Amino acid sequence: MRFDTKLVHVGQEPPAGTGDLVPPLHLASTYERDVQDPVRWFYARGENPTREDLERVLAALEDVRFATAFASGQAAGATALAVLARRLVIVSDDVYGGTHALMGTVADRGVEVRYADLADPGVADRVLAAAPPGALVWVETPTNPLLKVVDVARVARQAHEAGAVVLVDNTVAGPALQRPLALGADVSLYSTTKSVAGHLDVLGGALVHDREDLHEAFTAHRTAVGSVPGPFDCFLVHRGLKTLSLRAERQVATTGKLVAELCASPAVAEVRYPGLPGHPGHEVAARQMSGGGSLVSFRYRGDVGAFLRRLRLFGNAVSLGGVRSLASRPATTTHRPVPPDLRARLGITEDLVRMSIGIEDPEDLLDDLRNALGGGAAWRS
Ligand SMILES: *Cc1c(COP(=O)(O)O)cnc(C)c1O
Numbered sequence: 001m002r003f004d005t006k007l008v009h010v011g012q013e014p015p016a017g018t019g020d021l022v023p024p025l026h027l028a029s030t031y032e033r034d035v036q037d038p039v040r041w042f043y044a045r046g047e048n049p050t051r052e053d054l055e056r057v058l059a060a061l062e063d064v065r066f067a068t069a070f071a072s073g074q075a076a077g078a079t080a081l082a083v084l085a086r087r088l089v090i091v092s093d094d095v096y097g098g099t100h101a102l103m104g105t106v107a108d109r110g111v112e113v114r115y116a117d118l119a120d121p122g123v124a125d126r127v128l129a130a131a132p133p134g135a136l137v138w139v140e141t142p143t144n145p146l147l148k149v150v151d152v153a154r155v156a157r158q159a160h161e162a163g164a165v166v167l168v169d170n171t172v173a174g175p176a177l178q179r180p181l182a183l184g185a186d187v188s189l190y191s192t193t194k195s196v197a198g199h200l201d202v203l204g205g206a207l208v209h210d211r212e213d214l215h216e217a218f219t220a221h222r223t224a225v226g227s228v229p230g231p232f233d234c235f236l237v238h239r240g241l242k243t244l245s246l247r248a249e250r251q252v253a254t255t256g257k258l259v260a261e262l263c264a265s266p267a268v269a270e271v272r273y274p275g276l277p278g279h280p281g282h283e284v285a286a287r288q289m290s291g292g293g294s295l296v297s298f299r300y301r302g303d304v305g306a307f308l309r310r311l312r313l314f315g316n317a318v319s320l321g322g323v324r325s326l327a328s329r330p331a332t333t334t335h336r337p338v339p340p341d342l343r344a345r346l347g348i349t350e351d352l353v354r355m356s357i358g359i360e361d362p363e364d365l366l367d368d369l370r371n372a373l374g375g376g377a378a379w380r381s
Pocket residue numbers: 072073074075096098099140144169171172191192193194203204205320
């Protein structure tokens with residue numbers, strides 16, 4: 001079965017007895033032990049059929065056996081760190097703001113956290129060659145919000161030589177455009193809140209991989225701390241997932257048009273998008289992603305606040321990968337948790353705008369963007 005077919009078939013097989021063609025919503029928190037297999041179905045923090053339907057399709061999308069669903073992307077990250085972060089975590093320097101907060105929790109328990117520009121092959125080579133066995137390498141690609149591209153196959157090869165484990169936060173690209181496990185990573189992390197669910201109406205997360213030992217450790221940790229997603233949330237993520245490929249296709253095509261508009265505008269100083277041939281990571285992106293994605297960042301020459309307020313269709317809001325287009329200023333929103341010196345060094349400055357492109361009519365989005373860019377006083381005078 002190919003990817004697009006899995007989206008609407010795996011985890012959605014009609015159950016015997018009723019033949020539901022949509023995965024049933026199982027709300028029970030506990031199970032009658034004489035009727036059910038008492039080991040298989042015990043208590044909903046550990047087992048839930050609606051959740052397992054979702055997990056089956058998430059695993060199938062990366063052609064592996066295991067997926068563990070969580071209440072949020074952060075909950076998935078917390079479990080990954082609890083299980084995998086022992087002495088050292090090497091992290092992409094430009095990552096989701098919340099990831100910095102998560103790393104703070106492991107630093108508090110004595111694990112060393114080392115940020116490195118893994119998008120720079122020279123830096124990645126040096127850092128990974130020195131990685132001790134058992135280190136965790138936490139990659140985000142494309143990075144958020146600067147959209148740097150990390151060569152996953154290369155990083156995985158070097159990390160494995162050193163005996164390290166590689167996790168890729170694949171939230172920004174999503175499984176339709178990039179499959180880290182096929183590139184050699186050990187674990188894919190998703191905030192399913194974003195493109196997987198896609199409708200801006202649910203929080204969720206997942207760890208996807210093919211290792212039995214990790215499956216046991218991840219589910220045991222999730223059961224212990226109780227960071228499970230509710231059945232209705234699983235249902236919503238699963239429902240949203242069915243249109244993932246259709247949404248991604250439209251979003252990537254529209255993003256290309258908006259990027260061309262941004263590149264041509266005198267109000268814009270710099271455009272960062274992996275799909276642009278001039279982007280430093282373009283060659284790697286073209287190899288490991290199918291499409292440049294639906295996220296673009298740029299530096300605006302005028303008043304960013306005024307620009308955001310002039311947009312009518314783009315919501316002035318954080319989050320990404322959803323059906324509605326959104327725009328935000330990372331320095332004052334998503335990346336506020338990043339230490340100010342690191343933020344400045346990376347270039348997450350106040351003029352940086354991040355846009356997540358939705359599924360609206362591309363011409364309407366272009367009109368909205370042109371109108372908002374046209375009001376930039378900095379270049380009009
Ligand atoms: C949103 C996001 C997360 C966190 O996910 P939540 O579902 O909000 O907890 C992690 N990584 C990336 C790249 C994200 O965009």
